[in-house]
Amino acid sequence: MKPKKSLVWKFFPWLLLIIAGSLLSVSLFASHALKDMYYRQTENALEIRAILLQEVLYHALLSRDDAQVDRLSKQIGRKIQTRITVILPAGKVIGDSEEDPASMDNHRTREEVRIAMTGSRGISIRPSPTLSEDMMYLALPVKHQGNLIAVIRTSKPLNEIRRDLGAIFIRIAGAGLLAAVVSGLFAMWVVRRLNRPIRMLIDGTARFADGDLEYRLSGFETREMTRLADALNRMASDLHERVQTVIRQRNELEAVLFNMVESVIVVDRNERIVRMNQAARDLFGIREAVPEHRTIGEVIRNSDLLELVRTIFETGISKESSMVIYNEPDRHLQVHGTPLKDESGGLFGVLIVMHDITRMQQLENLRREFVANVSHELKTPITSIKGFIETLREGAIEDRENALRFLDIILDRTNQLNALTDDLLNLSRIEEDRRRDLIPMQKGSIRDVVDSALSLCKFRASEKNITVESSCQIPLEFDFNFQLLEHALVNLLDNAIKYTHSGGRISLTCAVTETEAAVAIRDTGEGIAAEHLDRIFERFYRVDKSRSRKSGGTGLGLSIVKHIVQAHRGTVEVSSEPGKGSVFTIRLPLK
Secondary structure, three states: OOOOOOHHHHHHHHHHHHHHHHHHHHHHHHHHHHHHHHHHHHHHHHHHHHHHHHHHHHHHHHOOOHHHHHHHHHHHHHHHOOEEEEEOOOOOEEEEOOOOHHHOOOOOOOHHHHHHOOOOOEEEEEEOOOOOOEEEEEEEEEEEOOEEEEEEEEEEEHHHHHHHHHHHHHHHHHHHHHHHHHHHHHHHHHHHHHHHHHHHHHHHHHHHHOOOOOOOOOOOOOHHHHHHHHHHHHHHHHHHHHHHHHHHHHHHHHHHHHHOOOEEEEEEOOOEEEEEOHHHHHHHOOOOOOOOOOEHHHHOOOHHHHHHHHHHHHHOOOEEEEEEEOOOOOEEEEEEEEEEEOOOOOEEEEEEEEEEOHHHHHHHHHHHHHHHHHHHHHHHHHHHHHHHHHHHHOOHHHOHHHHHHHHHHHHHHHHHHHHHHHHHHHHHHHHHHHHOOOOOOEEEEHHHHHHHHHHHHHHHHHHOOOEEEEEOOOOOEEEEOHHHHHHHHHHHHHHHHHOOOOOOEEEEEEEEOOOEEEEEEEEOOOOOOHHHOOOOOOOOOOOOHHHHHHOOOOOOHHHHHHHHHHHOOOEEEEEEEOOOEEEEEEEEEOO
16 A cells, blocks of 8 residues: 655645745846846837837938938947848848948838838847848938938847846746745645644544543644644544443443343344353353353353244244253253344344252242141141041040040141141241341350250250250350350250150250351260261151151251351351261351
C-alpha cells in the first residue's frame, strides 16, 4: 500500500504552484505591459522628434535644398541619437542621418512612408535593409498649403529598447523569485501553523482511541478548531460514560452469573460455548474459564442436553427438560432452554439455565420414605391393637387371664404409639424452631447437663447391671439450650443402655478446646457395622428392626439428636466396631 503523505506536503506543493503561477502570471503581464509602455514611450519620443524636425526642415524642403536637408538630418540625428530620414512624395530619399541618400532605395513602398503619404501618422516595426537590425519607424507628412511636400521619418533600433527591457525584466524576475521564496516560506509557516492544531487533534483522538477517554483537547486559537475540539471532548466524555456503563453492566452481569446457584450456559448458532458461569463449570467439572471455539457437545458429554439445544435451534421456541448427570453423587437437573433472538427476530444463540434439584429430589424421596415409615410404624401397633380388641369382642373378654394379657399388650402398643407421636412432635418442633431461629440459648455449664442426663438414665442402667462412668468435671460455661441438649444426651445414653449387655460399661467424657466443647458417650455394646454408620441418623432407620421394636424404640431417637445438635450449630459423630461397642461424640461451638 502506498504510504500516505503528510498534510504539509500534501498542500504545500500546491501552494507553491499557486504562488509560482500567480507570480509568473503577474510577471508576464507586467513585462508585457512594460514592453507596451516602453514601446509607446519610444513611439511618442519619435513622434515628438519628427514634429520638431518638421519645423526645422520646413524651409529647406520648400527651397528644395536637398544638401541642406541631408546636412541638418545628420547633425540633428547625431545629437538626438535618432535616425532621421527625409523622403520626397515620389519616394526618393533626400536626407538621412546614417547613410548617403544617393545610395538608398526608393522608400515609397515602405509601410510607414506609404501611410504618412496619405496624411496620417505612419508607424511600423521591421528589420532595416540598410542597417540589418530591427527598427521602430515613425513617419509624419510635411505639407505646404495642404500639399504634401515630404515625409520625415524618425527611427530607433529595437536592440537598445530590448536591452533596456531585458535589464528591467531581470529585475522583475529577481523580485518575483524573491517574492516566491518569501511567499513559499510564508506558505510553509502558514501550513505548519494550520497543521499544528490538526496534529493536536490527531494526537488527542489517538489517545481517545487508546482508551484515555478522560483526556481533553485544549489550546486552540481559531473558533472552528475550538468548536471541533469541544465536539471531540463531548464525544469522548459521552463515550467514557457509555464505556463505564457497559463495564459496570458487564461486571454486574459477571457478578450475577458468578454468584448464581443455577448453572448458566450460552451457545451460539454453531453450538459453540459463548459463556459459562462458575456453577456450570463446577457442575460438569470444567477447569478452564470458557472453552473457546469448542462446541457444547465437545465440552459436555450429555446427549440429553445436546438434544435440547438442537431442538431449540430447530423450533425456535423455549423448552424445559429434566435430566440426570451420573456422577459421584448423581445430580438431578431441571433444564430450561430459551432461544436468543436479535432485533430482526433472527436466532443467534440459546440460553440454558440448569437448576440443581438434587436436594429437592432427595427431600422428596425422604418425604415419601418418611410417610411410608410413619405409616408402617403406625400400622403395626394399630393392627395389633385392632386384632386384640376384635379377639376380646369375640369372647376372649370372658377369659379374665387372657383378657388382662391382651389389655396389657394393647396398653403397650398404645404407649408405643404415644412415644412415636411424641418423638414426631418433638422432631417437628425442633426443626421449625431451628428454621425460625426461635430456640432460646442461655449461658450454662456443660457439666450440669451431663449430670442431669445421667440422673435420668441411672435407674435403667442399674436395672441391667451396667456401670455408668462420668469424667465431665469441666466448669466451662457457654450458650446452649439446657432441655434440648439434655434430651440429646438422654437419647444417646438410652441407646447405649439398650444395646449394652448386662454387666457392660458406659463412659461419658467431656473435652474443651479454644473453639468447641465435646461430649463423648462410649459403650461396650454390640456395635454397628460400617455399612450402617452413614444412615443411622436418618428417620426410622434401624440397624436391627426386629430388636429395635422389641426394645420399644421409635426409630427417631438418633434423628432427634442430630437435629438438636444442628440447632446448636454443632455436629454429631459416631465410630463403632461390631462386638466392641460404639462412641457417639457431640461437638458444640463455643461461639
